[in-house]
Amino acid sequence: xxxxxxxxxxxxxxxxxxxxxxxxxxxxxxxxxxxxxxxxxxxxxxxxxxxxxxxxxxxxxxxxxxxxxxxxxxxxxxxxxxxxxxxxxxxxxxxxxxxxxxxxxxxxxxxxxxxxxxxxxxxxxxxx
Numbered sequence: 001x002x003x004x005x006x007x008x009x010x011x012x013x014x015x016x017x018x019x020x021x022x023x024x025x026x027x028x029x030x031x032x033x034x035x036x037x038x039x040x041x042x043x044x045x046x047x048x049x050x051x052x053x054x055x056x057x058x059x060x061x062x063x064x065x066x067x068x069x070x071x072x073x074x075x076x077x078x079x080x081x082x083x084x085x086x087x088x089x090x091x092x093x094x095x096x097x098x099x100x101x102x103x104x105x106x107x108x109x110x111x112x113x114x115x116x117x118x119x120x121x122x123x124x125x126x127x128x
Contacts, residue, residue: 009063009071015124017052018075018082019045019089033124034080037073045115049089050097053124060128087117094122 015035022028022041031040031052038059040051063069074080092109099107 009060009128012125012127015056015126016083017049017089017122017124018079018086019048019120019122020082021118032075032079034075034083035072037075045089045113045120046093046096046100046109049093049122050100053097053101056124056126060126064128082119083121085117086119086121087115089120089122 013035015033017031017033019029019031022030025041028041028043029045029048031042031045031048033039033052033056036056036059038052038055040048040053040055042048042051059069059071063071090113093113096107096109
């Protein structure tokens with residue numbers, strides 16, 4: 001799906017993120033959008049997820065101004081394959097990410113969270 005006229009993006013859509021340890025940077029996490037092929041990288045799952053959501057927001061803002069910017073581009077097959085074994089990202093992490101995106105940077109995890117699964121997934125409601 002692409003758009004050709006500024007302002008014709010869908011008002012909302014549901015994206016899916018797959019979150020996994022970086023293969024290039026030890027100790028880093030990657031959050032990868034399935035529908036937009038955007039990524040966020042962070043020192044922890046929460047940070048990577050927040051960075052991904054910021055990247056998607058920036059992409060949508062740019063696309064609203066420039067019809068040549070392609071919003072929808074599927075992530076590569078090897079990333080999409082990771083979803084097959086992914087565990088759901090806990091709701092608490094998603095809620096804290098929502099608060100941080102709303103400017104509540106004081107909201108953090110009470111204690112470090114170590115995921116049991118090596119790959120996680122989360123739905124991302126996206127509003128243009």
